[in-house]
Amino acid sequence: MAAIGDEEETITIEPLEVPTPERVPEPEKPQRELVPA
Amino acid sequence: MSSSLPDERRLINVNGQWIDGLVGYRCWRSGGGLLRSVVKGSWLQQVHADRALCTPYSGVTSHVHGPVEGCKCGYFAWYSPHSSWENFAARYFYHGEIVAWGKIIKHELGFRAEHYALSALYMHDGMEGRLEVVTQLADRYDVPLVRVDPTSPGMKYFPDRG
Numbered sequence: 001m002a003a004i005g006d007e008e009e010t011i012t013i014e015p016l017e018v019p020t021p022e023r024v025p026e027p028e029k030p031q032r033e034l035v036p037a
Numbered sequence: 038m039s040s041s042l043p044d045e046r047r048l049i050n051v052n053g054q055w056i057d058g059l060v061g062y063r064c065w066r067s068g069g070g071l072l073r074s075v076v077k078g079s080w081l082q083q084v085h086a087d088r089a090l091c092t093p094y095s096g097v098t099s100h101v102h103g104p105v106e107g108c109k110c111g112y113f114a115w116y117s118p119h120s121s122w123e124n125f126a127a128r129y130f131y132h133g134e135i136v137a138w139g140k141i142i143k144h145e146l147g148f149r150a151e152h153y154a155l156s157a158l159y160m161h162d163g164m165e166g167r168l169e170v171v172t173q174l175a176d177r178y179d180v181p182l183v184r185v186d187p188t189s190p191g192m193k194y195f196p197d198r199g
Binding site for chain 1: 042051054055056057058059106107113115120124137138139140141142143144145146147148149
């Protein structure tokens with residue numbers, strides 16, 4: 001590539017810090033009661 | 038130092054991370070279904086370029102990654118698409134829009150960046166014979182193929198801003 005002119009300024013662009021959504025624990029499944037046959 | 042240099046930003050998602058990157062304009066050659074750097078011949082393997090490397094072409098070998106002040110390394114881009122067309126004839130090259138991040142050295146007319154992602158490819162008069170190729174390239178990188186008029190002074194296209 002060519003011709004972008006003289007250097008003038010240096011910057012740094014970092015990824016944004018986006019809060020990670022808190023993981024909601026899945027509700028416990030009720031234990032199935034064993035029914036005698 | 039100057040604070041009056043262009044600073045057009047665009048929010049992109051790169052591998053799950055949001056980046057408010059700097060918009061720029063580049064051009065490439067094509068081959069093998071990929072875009073290829075005009076100067077160095079490196080290929081753009083995916084929509085996000087690998088971290089810029091300094092090569093012997095740059096003239097300074099004391100560092101590995103670019104851009105570095107006083108060197109010629111990093112991914113070059115212009116602030117305006119018109120600069121891209123003025124430097125590389127639209128009839129021979131593929132022009133498009135990028136979003137850059139990481140370390141960026143701003144120059145008067147453009148910048149050198151550590152990272153960039155392709156955000157759009159352009160289609161314009163004079164490319165009729167290459168329509169199939171540029172369409173395949175846009176599909177390959179999954180970016181918009183945008184019909185533009187390089188003769189329009191205000192020509193700019195931002196896919197996410199209408």
